[in-house]
Amino acid sequence: VARGLRCKPWVKTSLAPGSRVVTDYYHKSGLNEPLEKLGFHVVGYGCTTCIGNSGPLPEPVSLAIREKELVAASVLSGNRNFEGRINPEVRANYLMSPPLVVAFALAGRIDINLEKEPLGEDAQGNPVYLRDIWPSDEEITQVVAASIDTEMYRRNAREIYRGDDAWNSLRVPSGDRFAWQPDSTYIRQPTFFQGMTREVPEIKPRLENARALAVFGDSLTTDHISPAGSIREESPAGAYLKAHGVKPSDFNSYGSRRGNHEVMVRGTFANVRIRNRLVPEVEGGYTRRLPGDEAVSIYDAAVDYQQEQIPLLILAGKEYGSGSSRDWAGKGPFLQGVKVVIAESFERIHRSNLIGMGILPLEFMPGDSIDSLSLNGEESFDFDLSPLCASTGDTEAGEREVKVCATRQDGDPVHFSAKVRIDTPLEMEYYRHGGILHYVLRQLSIQGQAEG
Incomplete structure (x- = not known):
């Protein structure tokens, strides 16, 4: 700022500290004033940009991206850069330190060599390089020592539950059970237990006439499966919210509406x-x-398949479910009617989460894949699940294989085997129950009967 630099006008800027104590030492160090002059105003605390909550792009920028089919970029000091998550119109996202975020905002472009090219010019027209404004280690140490003290943390900890007037004026319902509100678009009673029986169901020896809901390549992340970012107006979730009287400006994000299974x-x-x-x-x-x-x-295809009682599966390549662990990446496919996922490999936690929702993870045998078997997803799939029916709960990893027959549209069958990726006895127990939710509820029921 002292050298006369400003962020480029097409750059959307925002500042979201991790906690309020950060703004305290920004103010004490005097850092807040130059940041605000550059457009980095505090917009909130915690998850914002990295989960898609930084708001829309300026309309002229958004229009240019759409009309010119530009590959726009973002730079952020968050911890996520999944596709479409920062902003649905921004294709490239780079993670970096906060000072570098400011530097690239000053430059206004990502294709710059910061060691050789200037960020801009000062008032006299002289080039200003990153090295000219980058603080020394000694300067950083002095500012930190003079700006941060333990009382900042203690004071914020004492006031953490204070809230503002809007929060404190909320009416809290009484009673020992949650009162579901049928008109709520944030929290609705889920359907995970519909049709559940008190007894543990038998695993059927055959799953027949299953259809592929989707066919994916390698490295499909949990953010692809269940995005946490903004909700687009033209999406099925956006249509649902509009039908329930929610304005697009109030859609918020998928992450904020994770208590509504309909969204x-x-x-x-x-x-x-x-x-x-x-x-x-x-x-x-x-x-x-x-x-x-x-x-x-x-979503519409899944609803149609479910109405006709057609079981669904997902075909995928390597590293299915990589990225952040996300419970809705298991819950969502379950509610869509997915019974099986066949992939070349699974991310460890997501594989377990699929079992936790009663979805069977199957792994192609070594050498097999979607391409090697010439599968295109148009086939009808039959599964011989009899090896699972023989379970006594003491299985070891890698013991079971199931036979699969994929029938092409011309009637030709493709036979192959797949490895069952239920790796522990407890996972087998969860799967037999139809998932961990059903397992826990049945255990609570048994416990209640014993105590009653």
């Missing part, structure tokens, strides 16, 4: 950058309602 099931596989091989020409959460050719939303 989250519509958001499953709805990442704007996801690629489904069943509709290679379309980007986003679309598929085909087989055997048809028309591209429809994955």
Whole structure:
């Protein structure tokens, strides 16, 4: 700021400290004033930009991206850069330190060599380089020592539950059970236990006539499966919210509405950058309602399949479910009717989360893959699950294989085996119950009967 630099006008800036104590030492050090002059005003605390909560881009910028099909970039000091998460219109996202975020905002572009190219010019027209404004280690140490003390943390800890007037004026319902509000668009009674029986169901020896809801390549992340960012107006979740009287400006994010299963099931596989091989020409959460050719939303296809009681599966490549652990990446496919995921490999925690929702993770045998077996997702799939029916709960990892028959549209069958990735006895128990939620509820029921 002292050298006359300013952020470029097309750059959207925001500052979201991790806690209020950060703004305390910003003020004490005097750092808040130059940051605000550059456009870095405090917009909130905690998760904002990295979860898609920094708001829309300026309309002229958004219009230019759409009309020119630009590959826009973001730089942020958060901890997530999944596709479509920072902003659905921004394709490239780079994680870096806060000073570098400011530097790139001053430069206004990402394709710059900060060691050789200037960030801009001062009032006299002289070039200003990053090295000219980068603080020394000694300067940083002096500012930190003079600006941070333990009382800042103690004071904020004492006031952490104070809240503002809006928070303190909220009416809190009484009673020992949650009072579901049918008109709420944030918290709704989920359907995870619909049709659940008191007894543990038998695993059926065959799963027949299953259809592929989607076919994915390698490294499909949990953010592809269940995005946490902003909700687009034209998406199934956006249509649901509008139908319930919510204005697009109040949509908020998928992450904020994770207590509403109606929103989250519509958001499953709805990442704007996801690629489904069943509709290679379309980007986003679309598929085909087989055997048809028309591209429809994955949610609409799932609803149609469920109405006809057609079980669903997902075909994928390597590292299915990589990235952040996310419970809705298991819950969402479960609510869409997915019974099986066949992949070349799974991320460890997500594989366990699938079992926790009663979804069977199957792994292609070594050498097999979607491509090597010439699968395109248009087949009808039959599974011989009899090896699971023989379980006594003492299985070891890698013991079981199931036989799969994929019947092509011309009637030709493709036979292959797949490894069951239920790796522990407890996971087998969860799967037998239909998932961990059903398992826990049955255990509580047994405990209640014993105590009563």
